[in-house]
Amino acid sequence: MSLALLVALGVGVLMACGVYLLLRARSFDMVLGLTLISYAVNLFIFFMGRLAVGKAAIIRAGVPENLTNYADPLPQALVLTAIVISFGMTAVLLAVAVRSYVENGHDHVDADGGLDVATNVATDVVTEVVNYVPPPTGQTPQ
């Protein structure tokens, strides 16, 4: 029971961190977020074959072939496929993210128009307010 709780919490924390990073909408954070989400999902698939300690998925002679003696091999096969696919897709995403950074000069995922400009402007405004130096009197503020 405690093992199951620990495992469930681990998957949940990974997923939560992934979603948080994904919502930051910067391409590097996004890549990290999707990676964490794919870790969470891979673990989830693996654990869906039930938690088993000290059991292999390879059949030995003389041991009855059921799930009390062996780990379920199918989720292990599924998770292998899922890992390979998510690895490849992360590579694609990294290539796209690097290209987007080079083309746009910044790493915000929404490069032009809409909300993203608003957030960029908001960040700029905050930076300017923080670094604000009052101009000498008689000059128009920038």
Place this chain on the structure above:
Amino acid sequence: MMAFALQHLAILPIAIALLAAALTLLVGERRLAQQRAIVWVAIGLMLLCAVLAVYRTSSGQMFVYLMSNWRAPFGIALVIDKLSAIMLLLTALIGAVVMAAQTRGGRPVGTYFYPLFMLQLMGLNGAFLTADLFNLFVFFEVLLAASYGMLLQHADRVRTNAATHYVVINLLGSALFLIAAALLYGVTGTLNMADLSQKINAVGPQSRALVAAAGFLLLVVFAIKAALLPLNFWLTGTYRAATLPVAALFALMTKVGVVAIARTLTLIYPDGGLINAHMSQALLVIAPLTMLVAACGALSARDVSTLIGWSVVGSAGMLVTAFAVGEPKAISGALFYLIGSTLATALLFLNAANLDQASARATTDTDSGSRRWAWTGAFFLIGAAVMAGLPPFSGFIGKATILAASTSHPAQTWLWTVVLLAALLSILAYARMGSRLFWKRDAALAPGSSFVPAGVLAIALASLTMFAAPVQRYTDQAAAELKRPQIMIGNVLGKIPQQKPVAPTATPGANK
């Protein structure tokens, strides 16, 4: 030969495409003529397979193929029923015209375009054929990976940004898909859709919530693919960024989502099953709203690609509405509308590829110029009529069938209002875009434009109207088949693996 083709019919469309992709890679990047020849041969074979599948399934046959000869719930099963036969034929047809547009128009071809193109067709065929949930995920990834590649060719700033959104939302969708599949496996111990259909109804009360959650997660994933309402905002940007022949191929990708939703509602969570009613209720709100938003989007579109993109969203909404209504007649109408709207979307995209919207009011008023101009306008009109649902084209027949089938549905008022209002708004949108493009001459013919592929699609649409009766008979049968999942379950789970021919000299342990 024929016996071999029939025995392996369900794997052939996938295997041919994969083989062609590998061969085009082997031939080498520079030898475009040889690559084209390979792709044409492959598409020809795929068309043959699809025609054979449609012909054979029309007599009530269903092809079940057990991969590696494993029995159904344990191995992966591929199934050709009437729905997948229709989709195979559409894929091969659209693949052929897109290929024709790509080669005839003399467009520059990006690096490894042809291998990616074949992989995309492989993913589409596989997604339509598979009867295994995890295998469906794998084929989704194949077609998505190929589409990322094709989208990023000749990428400029706009395309890269659109591709970023597209890749991210689809990766998230894949993660959700895996969660749903793993949940279903954890509860039922199977991933075969036919087996799932039986086991889901037999789960105990303590696991019902898990199974329901998995079902709705699947719907969310498929709604991302089909671009239903809150999840549709990636579509217009992506389609606008794609080169137009590629966008015509992408028109099939939303249909993958629609077909997957149809499978979910008819096979995995069938009528009268655990949460089918909840799913239908949710979709009957979301899908009509999608149509309305899509019609408003179409009305606000400033360029042709965005307009067509919004119509793709709208047609997905229409199809899902019909599947959610769930009457056999509505499903039949939806399948009819699916054929027409897919062909029309491809026609509109290929036709838009002939227009150069950047150079407005060009002076191409020579005789041949204006004749070609007239053809472009006519193709636009045909496509618009199908998408808006105007008679005499197939869009009208499909929509009318769906509306007639929903007369006894409790949500009839809501459905009729939305469908008719959305149709009116699309007519306005297309009329405005058409008069701007073709009367005000806000565009010119693109150099090297080709009319044959669009013409083929126009002929296909016209014949869909002329031969509406036999097609509708086929879609009626397909709908009846979908409404009775026991047929599919019996065929898949009852399929007996091929017996191995016994080698006379083989004795146990002789090879050791």
